Amino acid sequence: MREIAYAKVNLALHVRAREPDGYHRIETLFAFCEHGDALEVAEADEIILSVDGPFAEAVGAGEDNLVLRAARALAARHGVTRGAALHLDKSLPVAAGIGGGSADAAAALRLLARFWWLDADEETLCGIAAGLGADVPACVVSRTVRGDNRGDVLTPSDENWSGTPILLVNPRVPVSTPAVFARWDGLDRGPLGTAHAGRNDLESPARSLAPEVGDLLSLLGAQPGTTLVRMSGSGATCFACFEDEPARDAAAAALEAAQPDWWTLATRLR
CATH class of the missing domain: 3.30.230.10 (Ribosomal Protein S5; domain 2)
Known part of the structure; x- marks a missing residue:
């Protein structure tokens, strides 16, 4: 099994x-x-x-x-x-x-x-x-x-993300979840609505521990066809959702060429 x-x-x-x-x-x-x-x-x-x-x-x-x-x-x-x-x-x-x-x-x-x-x-x-x-x-x-x-x-959730092409990228920098939460500034920036209108409040503290997170987000945000770019959890993995699979695959190829040592996963959401 x-x-x-x-x-x-x-x-x-x-x-x-x-x-x-x-x-x-x-x-x-x-x-x-x-x-x-x-x-x-x-x-x-x-x-x-x-x-x-x-x-x-x-x-x-x-x-x-x-x-x-x-x-x-x-x-x-x-x-x-x-x-x-x-x-x-x-x-x-x-x-x-x-x-x-x-x-x-x-x-x-x-x-x-x-x-x-x-x-x-x-x-x-x-x-x-x-x-x-x-x-x-x-x-x-x-x-x-x-x-x-x-x-x-x-x-x-009433949001339907099933089938969405997504690219996950990790700069191979481990980030401690307790350390990231410890650096949260304590400011409540408001409740969660939709994913697109949301944010990840741990991005800033993660960047302070691993500057590679900021570099990765910038690279993902520059790729054509993205619909959402964000860090996942406490990092350091970031992701980009795409309009279609060709755009995702082109972005994966571009990032793998630019940063061959980074880990990537081109997949879809369930």
């Missing part, structure tokens, strides 16, 4: 307040790409994980890997005694603002619910996911939804 850990993008992300516990109250519009990491499972006596792929070294297969944590949380919730040999092909960069670890954990929940023949609907999986990280419930759903509170309170 196989499951895709769909890459997450925040089409907009508004930071509304810093709470007394140190967490931040946000409003965001999640969307998901057609591509991502790949997770496979086979029979085993216990729950084990192996990892390969371009970014395998950055995540490892240790006990703190979110895939293992998700698998064990699901097994504990449903009293599962079977094992599972999980294999993760890690093709998404880490600490990149596109939900890599969260998407992997969500894929593990969806995959193992099928593999173990569990009576676990989406609501049940989201409940388990909430204990693994703020983005994990949205990654379980993996469709366009609005996220409130810490991004973990989900409501349907």
Whole structure:
């Protein structure tokens, strides 16, 4: 059995307040790409994980890997005694603002619910996911939804982004999410409306930590045919949505020629 850990993008992300516990109250519009990491499972006596792929070294297969944590949380919730040999092909960069670890954990929940023949609907999986990280419930759903509170309170969105050509680019600079949030200036710039009218309040603090983010946004914004250019999450991945796939592919070729060491993914939104 196989499951895709769909890459997450925040089409907009508004930071509304810093709470007394140190967490931040946000409003965001999640969307998901057609591509991502790949997770496979086979029979085993216990729950084990192996990892390969371009970014395998950055995540490892240790006990703190979110895939293992998700698998064990699901097994504990449903009293599962079977094992599972999980294999993760890690093709998404880490600490990149596109939900890599969260998407992997969500894929593990969806995959193992099928593999173990569990009576676990989406609501049940989201409940388990909430204990693994703020983005994990949205990654379980993996469709366009609005996220409130810490991004973990989900409501349907009436915005239809399905099929939109999108280009994701990361300058291969890891950015710490806590460090970016710590640099937020505390100014509430207003509520989230539509994605096009929105913003990402973490762009400025991310630029201060990684100037490459500003360079990347400028390059993406200069490409013909863009309809939305923004940073995703806390960075450093940025994205551009396009009018059509030829415009997206031309932009991908241009950026790969200009910055051959950067990571790119040309795909579509689900």
